[in-house]
Amino acid sequence: MRVPAPGPLSRARLLTSPSLGPSVVRELERITGRPAGAADAVAPDGPFVYVGDVLPEALRSPRLLWFHSVNAGTDALLAAGPWPEHALLTRTVGRMGERIAQYTLGWILAECQSVAEHVGQHARARWQRLPSELVAGRTAVVHGTGHIGSAVAGLLGACGLRTVGVGRTPRAVPAGFDRVVLAGSDEEAAALADARWVVSTLPLTGATERFFGAERFTAMRGAGFVNVGRGATVDMAALEDALRSGAVSRAVLDVLPDEPAGPGDPAWRLPRTVITSHSSGITADEDVATDFAACWEAVADGRAPALTVDIRRGY
Numbered sequence: 001m002r003v004p005a006p007g008p009l010s011r012a013r014l015l016t017s018p019s020l021g022p023s024v025v026r027e028l029e030r031i032t033g034r035p036a037g038a039a040d041a042v043a044p045d046g047p048f049v050y051v052g053d054v055l056p057e058a059l060r061s062p063r064l065l066w067f068h069s070v071n072a073g074t075d076a077l078l079a080a081g082p083w084p085e086h087a088l089l090t091r092t093v094g095r096m097g098e099r100i101a102q103y104t105l106g107w108i109l110a111e112c113q114s115v116a117e118h119v120g121q122h123a124r125a126r127w128q129r130l131p132s133e134l135v136a137g138r139t140a141v142v143h144g145t146g147h148i149g150s151a152v153a154g155l156l157g158a159c160g161l162r163t164v165g166v167g168r169t170p171r172a173v174p175a176g177f178d179r180v181v182l183a184g185s186d187e188e189a190a191a192l193a194d195a196r197w198v199v200s201t202l203p204l205t206g207a208t209e210r211f212f213g214a215e216r217f218t219a220m221r222g223a224g225f226v227n228v229g230r231g232a233t234v235d236m237a238a239l240e241d242a243l244r245s246g247a248v249s250r251a252v253l254d255v256l257p258d259e260p261a262g263p264g265d266p267a268w269r270l271p272r273t274v275i276t277s278h279s280s281g282i283t284a285d286e287d288v289a290t291d292f293a294a295c296w297e298a299v300a301d302g303r304a305p306a307l308t309v310d311i312r313r314g315y
Contacts, residue, residue, distance in 0.1 A: 002086050003304055004065040008047040012065050015039050017052025020070070020288070027289040031296050051292060060084050068295060070288045072096050072148075072281065074309050075204040075230060089309040090295045094287020097151030100228045103280035104152050104199055105159065107226060107252045108135060136160025141191045142177070143211075144201035144229060146315075148281070150176040152199055152228075164191045168207065183211075192219040197226060204230035205314040217242035224250045228280045231255040236267060243271050254280040 004012070016025050016036045025036050028051055039050065043061035050059055051068045060081060066088040069077060074091055083089065110116065112133040121128060140156045142149050145165040153163040154176030165173070165180040166188050173180050181187035192198060198220055202208045213235040217225075225248050227234060236257060242248040251273040259278060261267055267275060295305035309315060 003088060003299055003302060004047075004049075006300075006302070008065055009049075009299065012047040012049050013037055013044050015044070015048050015050045015059070017050075017054070017070075019053050020051065021285060024285045024288055028292060031289070031293045051288075055080070057081065062086075066090070066299065068092070068292050069309075070283055072283070073203060073230065073315075075314060078309075078311065078314055083311050088299070088305075089311065090291075090305050090307045091309055092283055092288050092291045093147055093307060094283060094291055096281040096283065096287065097148045100148050100201070100281040101151040101155040103254070103276075104226055104228060105155050107274075108140075108156070108197055108224070111224060111250060134160075135196075138162070138196035139164060139191070139194050140197045140199060141166060141188075141195040141223075142199045142201060143183070144203075145171070145174050145177065145180055146201070148228070149199075149201040150174045152201060153177045161196075164195075166191070189219050192216060192223070193221050195220060195223040197224045199226045200229045200233060202229040202233045203315040204232050208233045210235045212239070214238040214241065218247050220247055222246060222249045224248070224252075226252045226254075228254045231257040231259065240266075240270055243273065250274075252276065254278055 014028060014032050014034050014036045016028060018038065029036050039056060039059060043059050043063055047063050047065045049066045050064060053070050055067055055077060062084060064084050064087045069091045072091055072093050074089065112135055114130040114132065117130050137160060139162045141164045142153050143166040145167045149165060153165060157163045157176055163177050165177040166183050167180055168183050170182065181191055200212065202211060209232055211233045217238055239248065239251060243251060251270065253273060254276045255278055256267050256275065258265065261275065291307055295307055298305040
């Protein structure tokens with residue numbers, strides 16, 4: 001994978017997915033200075049740039065210079081087939097970290113203020129005081145220390161929580177975290193045992209599939225679990241066992257291994273669990289335009305965009 005050369009980029013057609021709205025397409029045309037065309041059943045004869053949510057098989061061509069995904073996650077895109085050699089892949093993040101951080105904090109605060117219990121009492125016209133809990137001084141363990149994980153940790157830390165990040169490789173402590181430990185280490189196990197909440201922002205890769213299994217859930221000792229990463233990073237049978245044993249006190253799942261979940265999906269029947277239908281970080285039109293513009297500027301300067309996806313790592 002490489003940054004498109006100036007010559008081919010100057011000649012490249014701009015193609016856009018049917019899923020993009022007219023306002024986004026107009027902004028992409030303004031950024032690139034060329035008209036946008038719809039994808040055909042066959043790849044163009046010359047070089048092209050494609051912006052969309054999925055890459056049709058017909059466009060997995062050697063003439064594809066660059067695909068910009070309107071989504072942050074690229075696991076499904078890469079799993080669909082071999083990535084075209086040398087084609088650049090970038091993604092949209094936008095304000096997703098901010099949105100997911102607020103989602104996470106919202107559910108944590110809802111638990112601390114017994115929101116669900118108050119709603120239930122209201123429905124029964126029952127007057128009964130319920131205890132509340134302060135988040136300050138508690139520990140949140142956030143798996144994933146990238147853009148989204150740092151945003152989650154930063155907002156939780158601003159409310160007084162101690163934030164422990166879990167990463168796969170040693171690195172300097174990113175903004176938002178009090179400290180970072182290595183996945184699979186004794187330090188991670190100790191952090192999970194001390195956690196009041198455990199938050200997953202993990203992407204789905206070969207290394208993270210079913211990452212949260214019986215060992216990690218047992219180590220939590222009653223923590224709440226929030227998954228805003230990818231559903232297949234969780235062993236759902238192990239999560240159910242942990243919820244029933246009390247090793248996990250509650251779960252908020254924005255993502256599931258199989259989406260969309262039909263009425264018969266057993267995930268709906270998990271105890272003390274809320275499923276929110278993959279809505280914590282919905283991409284807005286302005287996110288697509290802003291991130292594509294930044295990538296376009298970098299590519300035009302011959303630089304790899306900050307939002308470039310490492311095909312080997314999957315994110």
